[in-house]
Amino acid sequence: MDATFWALVALIIFLAILAYLKVPAMVNEALDKRAERIKNELDEARRLREEAQQVLAEYQRKRKEAEQEAKDLVAAAKREAKIIVSEAKAKTEDYVTRRTALAEQKIAQAEQDAVNEVRARAVDVAVAAAGEILASKVDGQVSKALFDDSLKAVKAKLN
Template sequence: MDATFWAFVALIIFLGILAYFKVPGMINGALDGRAERIRNELDEARKLREDAQQLLAEYQRKRQEAEQEAQEIVSAAKHEAELIVKEAKQKTDEYVARRTALAEQKIEQAEQDAVNEVRASAVDLAVEAARSILADKVDAKTGGDLFKAALQDVKTKLN
């Protein structure tokens, strides 16, 4: 009996002990459990991937909606700016027209005042000239009476 034989016997005894304590079943159970855990983890990973794809699709949709809304806001702002510019131009034109009309009225009033002043000066000159001429030709009392009468006549015509 050599050492190889005893090694073989020890191996058989060792395998018998392993079989007696059901070690191959335990190893098999452990491997099956691990395979089941891996399968569960793969299923969970698949579910997470699907959820992530759904979230990605939802965020892409929301981003497109936000971009569209931003474009609508920009478009509305441009339209509003155009309206404001148009309204400002219209108000400016109206203001210029009012100021022009006011200036024309002031010019007309100034012209009327100048004409009235020239007329008043002409009347004063005419009266003074008439008084001077009459003073030379008429005595003082008659001249004073004529002057007063002429002055009264001019005053009534002006009013």
């Protein structure tokens, strides 16, 4: 019996002890548990990936909605700005038209007032001149009465 034989016997005894102590079953069980844990981790990773994809899709949908809403708001703001500008332009033109008409009325009134004042002064000068002429030609009492009557007549025509 040589050493190789004893090494073979020792190996067989060692394997028998391992089989008796159910070491292969324990190794198999440990490997099965590890495989199950890996499978669970893969399933969890798959579930998390799907959940992340759903969240990403939701985020992209919300982003598109927000972009569209922003575009709509900008378009509405532009429309409103155009309306405000056109209203302001119309109001400004109306204001300028009213102010021009008011200025023209004031100018016409000033012209009329100037003409009336010139007429009134011409009448006053004519009355004074007539009074002086009459005073020199007619005696004092008659001229005063005539002058007062003429003055009343002229004032009545002006009013």
